[in-house]
Amino acid sequence: MDVLTAAPAPNHAPDHALHPAMPEEKHLDMPEQNLFRFDPATERRNRTHKRALPWISRTLTFGGGLALTVWGGWQMYRVIDVGGITFLKWMLLVLFLANFSWIALSFAAGVVGFLHLLFARPKQPEIPKELKTRTAVVMPIYNEAPSRVFGALQAIYEDVQATGLGAHFDWFFLSDTTDPDIWIAEERALLALRRNLGPDARVFYRHRQKNTARKAGNIADFVTRWGGSYDHMVVLDADSLMTGHAIAVLAGAMENDPDSGIIQTLPLIINRNTLFARVQQFAARIYGPVIADGLSCWMGRDGNYWGHNAIIRTAAFAAHCGLPHLTGKPPFGGHILSHDFVEAALIRRAGYTVYMLPSLAGSYEESPPSLIDVAARDRRWCQGNLQHSRVIFAKGLHPATRQHFTTGIMAYVSSPLWLAQIAVGILLVLQASYIRPEYFSQEFTLFPTWPVFDAERSLMLFEVTMAVLLAPKLFGLILALFDGPTRRGGGGAIRLTLSALFETLMSALLAPIMMLVHAGHVLHILFGFDTGWEPQRRDDGSVAFNQIMRRHRDHVILGFIMLVAGMLISPSLVAWMSPTIAGLILAIFLSWASGQRSIGVALKKVGLLVTPEERNPPPIATRANALSQTFAAEGFDHADxxxxxxxxxxxxxxxxxxxxxxxxxxxxxxxxxxxxxxxxxxxxxxxxxxxxxxxxxxxxxxxxxxxxxxxxxxxxxxx
Structure with a gap:
């Protein structure tokens, strides 16, 4: 056992008592799971799952998505079935079906979420009056600014104590930090935190010398060494904030539901100031609840886990979530990067339920401050999700689990598919304009097969596709306008509507850039390039302009090539592709602007992209920010x-x-x-x-x- 005698630092009052660095170990075995061997007889039988299968929501979501896809596919077939179908037209149809099915399913889930929020109006869960179990609140950290994470945890600790249930929780910093100066700063911040909280605070710290298996290995190390002392663990991220009410509700929900394995919250984005981050913050607050509620409705108790701001049954996690190493080398082999999806899959396979409490308020996170930062984060996420192609066919997984894996994979594969669809469309227009027709198809004909289309039906299908794509945003805006506190918190009906229009415009311009970024990520991974694991930038700083130029110059060049080629081929093609062309040509400017705090703050001053949590900040966020400044004033963050x-x-x-x-x-x-x-x-x-x-x-x-x-x-x- 590691023991720390918390000696007083200079110019500080001495600590009140001796504190252990970590409590006494109580081990849990965490055997490595075999993905392709599973005996169904070992699955835990539970009661609640059989009673609560959400057949109506699943029928509406998947049946509606399938029906819309079939309709869209038939309309696209009618569009291209003019004068015969060439090979390129068949390619266009296949790519359209792959892409349209993806947005059709999201649309159907959005409809379900919209109707549920509109008519059911889920209520805020009440805090339990008492708890009988013990919960560890764990925060894995990796080269983060200590003032931020220690200030945040102190605010969460104080809020839990205020519920009167604080005695049921212990608190852990699980450090995988590799920067020696930050490591020492973490230890100094811990001593300061313990002085702040007094001798009875059970706040602990463990630093791993080797960060084997990254975050998954960090959590596994805690579970195997100390997990036996705790019924549950609440997993936070380094940018997480959760109120005492939310944490107590999670603990009570898991205590009262012995079938539950993981209960996930819906974190809202707060504390953002740059243009890009404020766009994300607004979208998550206004549209996010519709998407999350639709997801919660159809997945029921066969849900997913996003890696943080959730509670986990510790013994079940240890018994069934030991992650295997995949054979071969990275990027598809080695340890599993996106571990959270796989952990949810394994604990569900064992018979425990996984579900979300989307109506539970008080769960918050932050987001990357610029387009380049989110692209760097998505590089790692892309590799992790593509790696799931080796897990999706594991034995014994629930069909809903396989759908979660498919969703994660498609989130990135859809970009090269959209890019391929655009390329095939351009080739077809080029063929019609400059290249001789394809005279011989599979069957002999006396006349050539000209690449022509039903223009009127094509326009109608384009309009429907745009409506399907934008409908979840409209659903979220409607709900926000009908909800008094949200409408007032967003600046009133007019400002809220203008903010939604601005966010939609920004998303449309950024979409082609992210399409190319994600397509590049996918290609790099398919060609065997492994990603690193750099710490995420969480501040509001801008990116150096020369770095922006290097990152986006190819996007700008491609945008001008598309513009010139389109004008030479067909002006109508330029009109059709104008959002894509504009986004690429403006890529450098948009990326620069995305990281500018001044632009985000200026929009805030005129009442645009404002969220209710920004207009009336949650007390825990205000407290965390103040504590972070206090810790920063100690000078730990930048000391040698x-x-x-x-x-x-x-x-x-x-x-x-x-x-x-x-x-x-x-x-x-x-x-x-x-x-x-x-x-x-x-x-x-x-x-x-x-x-x-x-x-x-x-x-x-x-x-x-x-x-x-x-x-x-x-x-x-x-x-």
Whole structure:
């Protein structure tokens, strides 16, 4: 067991009591699951699932989506069935069906969500009066600004305490941080947090020296070592905020439902200021509830997990969610990146239910601040979702689970499919204008098969496609206009409507850029390029303009090529593709503008893209922001880790007690980074030399090694 004596830092009052770094371990076995071996007889039988199959919602969603797809496919067939169907026309039909089926299903689910919210008006769940179980609230962190995450967790802790149920929760920072300065800042922030909360606060911290299997491995390490002490765990992200009411409701819901394995909330986006982030924040607040409620209605208790702001039954998770390593090399082999979908699939396969509480308020998150940031995040998500193509056919999975995997895969594969459909359409127009007709199809004819279309029906189908694509936005706007608090919180009916129109325009311009970005991601992954795992940028800073130029110059060039080619081929083609062409030509400007805080704040001042949570901030968000500023004022975030350990002997002692027991060294086993760090320490004449000479890997080795820390502490000061 790691034990920390929380020594007082300089200029601070001493801590009230000794605190362990982590509580006593209570292990749970977490066996690796076999995806393609499963005995149905081992599935847990439950009562609630059989009573609550949402057949009506599923029929409306999938039946409606299928009917709309069949109708659209038939209309497209009639469009191209003029003068015979060529090979390119068949390609266009197939691509249209693949793309239209995707948006038709989303439309049908949106209709279900709209009707449910309009007529059922789900009520806010009430907080339980008492709890009998224990829950761990865990926050995995990876190279995040400590002031943000520690401020957020303190705000959540205080809000849970205010419910009177705080004794049922323990709190854990699970650090996978690889930056030595941030690691030391986390430890210093923890000591400050414990001083703030007092001696009775059960707030703990664990740092892994090797972040094996990334976030999934981080959670698995906690479950196997400490999970046995807790009935449930609430999993947060580094940008998560949850009210005490929401966390207590989740704990009560799982306590009262022994069949539940995972209960997911719908996080709303808050605290965003850049143009791009504010567009996302507005869309998630106004349209998100319709989409989420439709999803919740049809999936029932066969749902999905998004990796955070959810509660999990710990023993069930340990028994059934040990992730296997996929054979082969990344990007399709190795450890599973998008672990949350797979964990939901495995726990559902075992007979536990997975469902969402979309009406539960008080669950929040943040979003990337710019187009480039979201593209970088989506690169990792794209690889994880495409990797699910190796999991989707696992034995024993529920059909709804396979649909979740399909949805995730299509979220990225749809981009190259749309791109291919556009390319085939252009080729057909080019063929009709400049290339001789395809004289011989599969059957002999006396006359050539000209690539012509039913123009009137084509226009009608285009209009229907746009209506299907935009309908969920309209549903969300209608519900917002009919809901008094949401309408007033969005600035009134006129500003709310103008905001929706602005968001729709921005989405239309950004869509072709994201189409090419996602298509590029898919192609890179198909060609075997693995993605990294860089920490997500969460601040409101803008991106350097030269970086924007490099990222989008090909998009702009392609936009001008499409414009010139379209004008040479057919002006009507340019009109048809104008949103795509405009978005690509303006890609650099749009990407630059997306990251500008000044533009987002200016729109806020005139009342556009405003959400109710922004006009009347949730108290927990206000408190978290204030605490983050307080932690930032301590100077931990940007301090040099080596100097912090060197200059504060009491903190140095605390840091050393965080470290696990040193493993015995094998004779002849010389670690290069340790040897280099030791050599530099022996050669250094002052602490300034050591700070200047130590590279990142050497710093990590030094800070994990008590003997090297001793050498560091004995160096003369530079003064």
């Amino acid at each position: 880790g080596l100097r912090a350990v060197y200059e504060d002997p009491q903190f140095r002692e605390a840091h050393e007690t965080f470290l696990p027991p040193a493993a015995p060294r094998v004779r002849g086993d010389i670690h290069p980074d340790r040897a280099m760090a030791e050599a530099k320490l022996n050669d250094a004449q002052t602490i300034d030399d050591a700070v200047k000479w130590m590279q990142r890997k050497e710093r990590m080795v030094l800070l994990h090694d008590r003997a090297l820390i001793g050498l560091l502490s004995r160096l003369p000061s530079g003064a």
